[in-house]
Amino acid sequence: MxxxxxxxxxxxxxxxxxxxxxxxxxxxxxxEGFNFAGSIKLKAAAEMVTAAERDGLLRPGSVLIESSSGNLGVALSVIAASRGHRFLCVTDARCNLPTIRLMEALGSHVHVIGEPDAHGGFLGARLAYVSALCAADERYVWLNQYTNAGNWRAxxxxxxxxxxxxxxxxxxxxxxxxxxxxxxxxxxxxxxxxxxxxxxxxxxxxxxxxxxxxxxxxxxxxxxxxxxxxxxxxxxxxxxxxxxxxxxxxxxxxxxxxxxxxxxxxxxxxxxxxxxxxxxxxxxxxxxxxxxxxxxxxLDTVYREGWPTDVAEPEAPPALAGLA
The missing domain is CATH 3.40.50.1100 (Rossmann fold)
Structure with a gap:
């Protein structure tokens, strides 16, 4: 080993x-789930963070921010914790509560979007929140997994x-x-x-x-x-x-x-x-x-008997405070 x-x-x-x-x-x-992040997303997370460090985008005081439905958020939480970065994950109401708790345990902050955008759905709402936060505070460094070439290069x-x-x-x-x-x-x-x-x-x-x-x-x-x-x-x-x-x-x-x-x-x-x-x-x-x-x-979704027919809408986990 x-x-x-x-x-x-x-x-x-x-x-x-x-x-x-x-x-x-x-x-x-x-x-691809046998690593410390539990998913294939660890590869993309490591690739993107390493590139941001190499290119000088991550400086003292920087805060990583990313939109994620769950697995990339956990992977970035693992990388951020191991390399001493702060990380804010913007997710939505479909994210499993155990995933949110896992990111918190790794020291990350999580913001949960409760309502979808009228045209872009939950993803559109997450992206709008990230964009607004980055425009308002230069500390935030958005890796943007949706356009980042490191995502596919990994x-x-x-x-x-x-x-x-x-x-x-x-x-x-x-x-x-x-x-x-x-x-x-x-x-x-x-x-x-x-x-x-x-x-x-x-x-x-x-x-x-x-x-x-x-x-x-x-x-x-x-x-x-x-x-x-x-x-x-x-x-x-x-x-x-x-x-x-x-x-x-x-x-x-x-x-x-x-x-x-x-x-x-x-x-x-x-x-x-x-x-x-x-x-x-x-x-x-x-x-x-x-x-x-x-x-x-x-376990509380896919493997719970009756799910999803017993859920009218995705349950919204409590929104957690972002980084001040």
Whole structure:
């Protein structure tokens, strides 16, 4: 085992689950949740913070600020705590309460947006709040995961080549689409180095990322209510859209076999299942899907019996004070 000094130095890169035994699905699931942030977002967080430090954007007295539905906020909390930065996460009412408490435990401050923007949804409201705060106080340094090239470069450098090393004969890769950092980093790498690999984006029904009709989404992480600036559809071969009940069913089926994954992972696996069912004649395909997170933070949502039909609107955790 490695000996580390900072939490970002550890990330399990080589763990895959063969889903043929658990789901009868010819799919290898790359598990990205085994690090101190519990999700794939640790890679992007480290890349973006390191670049901000290198470029002199972070100075004594600076405060990192970022909009996040949860996982990136936790990852930035881990990085900020380990490197001595202050951090304010702007999230919204769909964020799981355990995730908020985890960020607080790491020393971060959290501001919860309770009402969506009329046109941009919760994401639009979060972005407006961050923009206003940065305009009013020069201490705040916004990494802006939605436009920051470090978001996709992290996966171009690490995630994609790791998959290619393990599966040199890869035929199809399934990647969930949120900010599209993971998607764009992997798609760009495979386009450059393994052009025969088919990259399939998995999106949530209700997301507008690929021109879909906007709708209510309860599972945080994948999908957006504002078109993602990082997205370049020319690198994406296909898009599969997943209904949230299907994602929840997949999560619970996996849990029934001892694998507790997060809502984003359930969405990606459900999308891969749809695609593979349509291509069942190609029996010798090598297929990999990226699992962004684990399931402990979803015990009160995805894994609670009756959710989300027993919730009229996302419960709003108490808004916490920002940095004075």
């Amino acid at each position: 490695p000996v580390i000094s900072e939490p970002a130095e550890f990330n399990e890169e080589e763990l895959y689950v063969d889903l043929r035994a658990a789901l009868g699905l010819p799919l290898y699931l790359k598990c 996966h171009y450098r690490t995630t994609a080549p790791a998959i290619a090393r393990r599966f040199p004969d890869l035929d199809v890769l399934f990647v969930g689409a949120g900010t599209t950092g993971t998607l764009m980093g992997c798609a760009r790498w495979f386009w450059q180095w393994r052009r025969r690999v088919r990259v399939v984006a998995v999106d949530s029904v209700g997301s507008v990322s690929f021109g879909g009709v906007p709708g209510r989404r309860m599972i945080p992480g994948l999908g957006t209510s504002v078109p993602p600036p990082l997205l370049d559809e020319s690198y994406v071969d296909e898009v599969v859209r997943v209904e949230e009940p299907d994602a929840i069913r997949v999560c619970r089926r996996l849990a029934g076999r001892g694998f507790l994954f997060g809502g984003s992972t359930g969405t990606v696996v459900s999308g891969a299942d749809q695609w593979l069912a349509r291509h069942s004649g190609r029996r010798h395909l090598t297929a990999v899907a990226i699992a962004p997170d684990l399931g402990e933070r979803y």
